[in-house]
Amino acid sequence: MRSAEMAETVLARPIAAPFVTTERSRLERALSDRLLIVTGVVIAVYVLVGLIGPLIAPQNPYTSHPGFNFHPPNGHFLIGTDKEGRDVLSRLLYGARYTLLGAFGVMAIAALLGFVYGLITAYVGGWFDSLSMRLFDVILSFPPLVLAIILVATFGPGLYSVIIGVGIGYLPAIARIIRSEAMVQSKQQYVAAAEGLGFSPLRIIFKHIMPNTTSQIIVQASMNLPYAIIDIAGLSFLGFGIQPPTPDWGGMLAEGQRDLLFAPWLVIAPAAAITVLVLAWNIFGARLRRAVDPKRY
Amino acid sequence: MGALLSVEDLSVDFLIDGTPVPALDRISFSIGRGERMGLVGESGSGKSVTARAILGLIQPPGQITHGAVIFDGVDLRRARDHALNDIRGKRIALIPQDASLALNPVLRVGDQMDEILAYHFRLPAGERRRKCVEALRRMGLADPERVMNAYGSQLSGGMKQRVGIAMALVCDPEILIADDPTSAVDVTIQAQILYEFRALTDRLGLAVLFISHDLRVVSTLCSRIVVLYAGQVAEVGSVDDLLGHPRHPYTLALLKCSPNVALRVNPLPMVPGASPDSLRALPGCRFEPRCPRALARCAVEAPTLRGNGQLAACWNPLP
């Protein structure tokens, strides 16, 4: 179980006073939570930057400005320059898309594929299910990071190796959760009814069972996303992800680390970028869950 | 003879969703040395709150907002923690309503009893153990050694209740507050406990505050009774007075409701209406909605305790 899930399950206890829920709608509760709004805005900003980063960057992130290497932040280069004389701010803005791309790529594999796989294997059962579970056991015997490292060692570094590696690493856990949820659903009356009516298995899975499990997949995806971000950045940090000179936050951190002593802004900028995003997401997710279901969260 | 314990104008509020809800509203009564006093009321009347308030055990969202609890000249409400801990357990003891909840499941009974003595007296371990065994035996537990070594979950309900009482008595306190010690127990054990109670208090000269909803039980054991309704004192007086000629209509109603097996009354008398469930500050007498003797004044103006020896908070008491 992931840290955030554990922490949240455990942090969310009913408080001592008898808890009286007022009759506000979920939307009202959500909108009145200032922290929720603030973090939501922060995330939106990140997504925006991810989308239009290149358009608003003041410089070209690949252009070196000779003579300006390791320049501390000033009027011209707002966050200074790196060892090649490139503008850090621009690199940061460009790099946003890779981080987000990476994270969403991982979630696409893990959450979407995991979702589909979990649904199918839950319904089909039998040897397919058993085999899948054994396969998952094998995959789960590796930390996702190590899987990604193996893929990188095999196919070479790059964003795709990393995304596929981490995605496959997350997939079994998510698929399992969906599977157990779907298995519960499979035993419900409405499934038997649908079978009796002669619906094809595919239809039953996707038209009937799936809608009842979507809330679960949303929760899983949202809780695992920050970890995807961290893992991708971590792999880039180790040199296994996006290769320089392509700007990417993890890679920038790795480069900056070498010159930490006299150019700390090279590290602080990407570090802050990553941390703030993860922090905002964690808080946003927790508050959103609380607004939707105050008794449970 | 001054009162041993005197509760004066005590008020306790609970903060529910931001608003203070009064659980106790200016209650007053006093208990003398060796006196057995009963506190009677229905559930929700504030009986347990009273017990905890006296010992300073009210936790947030509850809070004592007014009044004093004078024990042997010391106001417990203003006392420092150190002084309070010195009195609790040693001079005032509490017997809980449900003893099974009151024992720590992961510690042995013996350890829990021993630590009480360890903290209150300077006695060697062997001496402490002897006293514990003695206290358990006095409560009628046949194999005290085994009980000492047992965990709470290994004992029956009745045994746990007795352990609870033994733990309260092990330091020879001056006053015992028994919070409904018999309601969580079946009838035969109940009778046993009452019997032993009486024997113990007779022999040891303990003062007792016996809290219950059962007027009969209280009347067999106590010499004076306080009747509580909706967080307020309705009537206070000697048992004879209250049973013989109650003045507050609620007391009368309680008496009529207590099933007396000898009397075959059909249908069973009940007090119409229900006790106020949201104890928000009401202007008039809290019993007024259900009172057969209500006057116009009662809805508007809260009555105060009036009388001579036998006090009732009523504008229209029984003669």
Add this chain to the structure above:
Amino acid sequence: MSVRVLSIIPVLFVASILIFVAMRVVPGDPVTVLAEGSPLSVEQRQALSHRYHLDQPIVTQYGLWIANAARGDLGLSLKSNRPVSQILGESLPRTLLLLVGGFFVSLIISIPLGIAAALREGRWVDQAIISLTMFLLSIPLFISCVLAIFIFAFQLGVLPSFGTGEEGGIGSLFVHMLLPWTTLGLALVAVQTATLRAGLVDVLRQEYIVMAQSRGLPWAHVVRRHALRSALVPVVTLLGLQLSYMIVGSVFVDYIFGLGGLGTVLINAVNFRDLPVVQGTVMVVATFFALANLGVDLVASRLDPRYAIR
């Protein structure tokens, strides 16, 4: 139960096959790596290939590897020619040192925090601690490592930023490991604090706590003897769960601080395409990981149904 224990063997078996195959699918072929870029004649290529069994069918290669592995021979490093088992033998203790120290530090921090938060539930101390845990949960480990180096090694200059210091004796070891232990430990603190806090809050609401107070026992004693005893149990269960998380984290801390443990070895080996070392290290990590998960499954589902994985 025994099924679960035995299931680990086929899992590791298949895992080893996967790693093996993956390594061999490498586009840039190992021979070139071995030659370190210098051009080779055909005979030299063949000799090299033969020496490392690369000319055999893959099944044979695997068979050889497994047979050797069973005897403890994991091959030779392509880079240093040292036996892989020796390299692992040197690096594993360092990793263990890091893990154990990290655990200790995490407990030293999280237990007081958890207690403080529970005792002042709802008040600002509690809120502050909850916020702190949320923050700690959000900082990626590699970032906290770099920041730690920046602040303590560079700015303040109080602590070293590289190596285990094992050469200098216990004192030096301690000083060198302090930052790695702390950064690794901090990664665990959030969940530990939350768990202890919740457990303690639950226990403190129990009737027997109030009753203990009613007997005149001092509050500190009540918390210590009556409450903490029950509340610490879930934290112990948690440690097992966190072990697998720790293993991954240790790779980062190891590498960043240059401790020379499994993490350093693995990363360098991958960068160098040193196949035998990568294989051996990944197998060790996978075994470690699988054992940790297994242990957790067994213990957790016994003790506390809340954490049962299935």
